[in-house]
Amino acid sequence: MAPRTTTTPVVPAPGPGAPDNANPVGITGGLNRFFEAARDRAPAALALVCGTRRLSYADLDARADRAAHYLRSAGIGPGSRAAILLPRSVDLYVWLLGVCKTGAAFVPIDPAAPPDRVAFILSDVDAAVLLTTSALAARTARGAAGGACRVVRTDICAEEVATLPAVRRTADEDPSGTGDPLAYIMYTSGSSGRPKGVEIARSSICNFLRVVSPVYGVRPQDRVYQGMSLSFDFSLEEIWPTWTAGAALVAGPAGPAHLGVELADFLEEREVTVLYCVPTLLETIPRDLPRVRTLVVGGEACPASLVRRWSRPGRRVLNTYGPTEATVTATWQELLPDRPVTIGRPLPTYRAVLLDERGRRVPQGAVGEICLGGPGLARGYVGRPDLTADRFIEHSPADHGRRLYRTGDLGRATGAGEIEYLGRADAEVKIRGYRVSLDEIDNVLLEDPAVAQAATILTTPPGARRTGADEHDDDDEARDHVLAAYVVRADVG
Incomplete structure (x- = not known):
């Protein structure tokens, strides 16, 4: 199981000129x-x-x-x-x-x-x-x-x-x-x-x-x-x-x-020193950015090759993980080129446990659903008490009766006590860091009377990342009226 973090992580000392009262x-x-x-x-x-x-x-x-x-x-x-x-x-x-x-x-x-x-x-x-x-x-x-x-x-x-x-x-x-x-x-x-x-x-x-x-x-x-x-x-x-x-x-x-060369030029011209981005975007930047001293990636799995490419003396590369329901970020890890990529350990005050289908902690090294707790948990979903009750659960007395959020993500605890992210347990995917339910796309397509069946899959053609919806209708205007732009195939109308 993923251990509960109770000690303050090692963090960098304040930089030169940082005021004492900057502590929030x-x-x-x-x-x-x-x-x-x-x-x-x-x-x-x-x-x-x-x-x-x-x-x-x-x-x-x-x-x-x-x-x-x-x-x-x-x-x-x-x-x-x-x-x-x-x-x-x-x-x-x-x-x-x-x-x-x-x-x-x-x-x-x-x-x-x-x-x-x-x-x-x-x-x-x-x-x-x-x-x-x-x-x-x-x-x-x-x-x-x-x-x-x-x-x-x-x-x-x-x-x-x-x-x-x-x-x-x-x-x-x-x-x-x-x-x-x-x-x-x-x-x-x-x-x-x-x-x-x-x-x-x-x-x-x-x-x-x-x-x-x-x-x-x-x-x-x-x-x-x-x-x-x-x-x-x-x-x-x-x-x-x-x-x-x-x-x-x-x-x-x-x-x-912006992405690629255009983004690299923008960051250099503006003298950016801290960059947050999804790995997909970072992959498009063709050259190093020497002024960037802190690089924070999240929103999707980070390839080890990307860590090796962007690591350099004097730069910290941080991997962050956390669904919206846990308030932005719940776990973090400093990535190093000679270490496996994990999503690390919980932030102070947060906790993470790995549970099986029956809500029991899984044995060390076994795969379980990543469940998060602590003061970062959302109240729930607007007007959806049923969904709130399904995703936000009360755990065992060992956890003092506090709530946990079932993320739907699968993970495994490493020997070092960190969490290795293993993907989704349901039909939700990440597209450029955005959470997308494939069922949502199917249901929107099925609202059109002309659509008899709909099935959506995530495809990755060479040089691109996109979703593909195989539907028996070509009403692109109706689709674009409902779905967010990031879930629409890049090669469709």
Whole structure:
């Protein structure tokens, strides 16, 4: 079985110039408090590089305070759910921080998401407001019109927001009375044909930041690349540890994600020192990036050949593992070229056990389902008590009655007490780090009356990674209206 980690892992010492009060352990409140603590330490420090624009912590904080003021005047606060459908831009980060400052939960939606998926999320989550642009609003108006969701076009209200006071204010009390409101809701692929919303409490994401910051060792002088969509929780790993450390976030270009030579050029030009990415993306970069001192991979299995290629003196290569339901990352391991690739051990406060089909711990060296516990566990799924009860279970008294999340991933404990990842036990796959349920694709295809049968498989043609759906219909427009772009075959219409 995978041992429970109770000791603090060996982590790098703070870098030169790292302030003593950069330790996030004493910070209380929501995610914005981590950013605000960095702002108070060094207001003139660079917080964001986005295209040609450079914003200091003081500037970004003031803009976010104005956005929060605007949202509060619209009735958004603790207990509210604010959907964010914005392209990567300064506004994206301003409104993300602004929502956090109000105490509301943010619900990120990929701007490339098809209209039916957007409409479903807005209805399912009962969003009070949708933050978007005029260009995207036309695509989402139908989804927002069905309920009480107010649409805020951030480009239209920009002049009004700029006149509002930039005053930091403590968020109002959570009306639920739990003392632990939701921080965000992240939607992932679902086997029923529709995505499922994962509810993450404030305590879970804040605990993650407290325990992961010393592990990653981001320094105030670092420049950290932010390339993931906000709708993918890997993006939280890019954004929040960076701002917790008082470092600079370097936003990737808007539109299609860069990769290969184009990405290498971008990272070098922006002098990026910390890079988070999925192994598939890392494989496309054709040359070494000497300035990158920390490389964090996750979202899918990392080949040993990639570790050998990117390892060099003075650079740390970290492998991270964790589903959305366990708040971003649950286990980690520093990868070395002469060691087997594993997903390592749990972060402090997390735990991992390997269970068989009957919920019993498997013997040492045997294969079992990776089950995770600790304060990072999600509350459950929006409106899905049945699925919540199936995936989040109470374990044996030996675990003090605490909950475990059944990941559906298979693993085996090594002799060194680390976990070796062995793939999935169900029909879920990873595509460029995104979780995709093949059953979801099948069910969407079967909604078309012209489709009699549907079967989806993951194929890997030479030089490409894509899904292939073998269906008896060629209605690409209907398919694109429902499925996320990353699950559609690259060679289809």
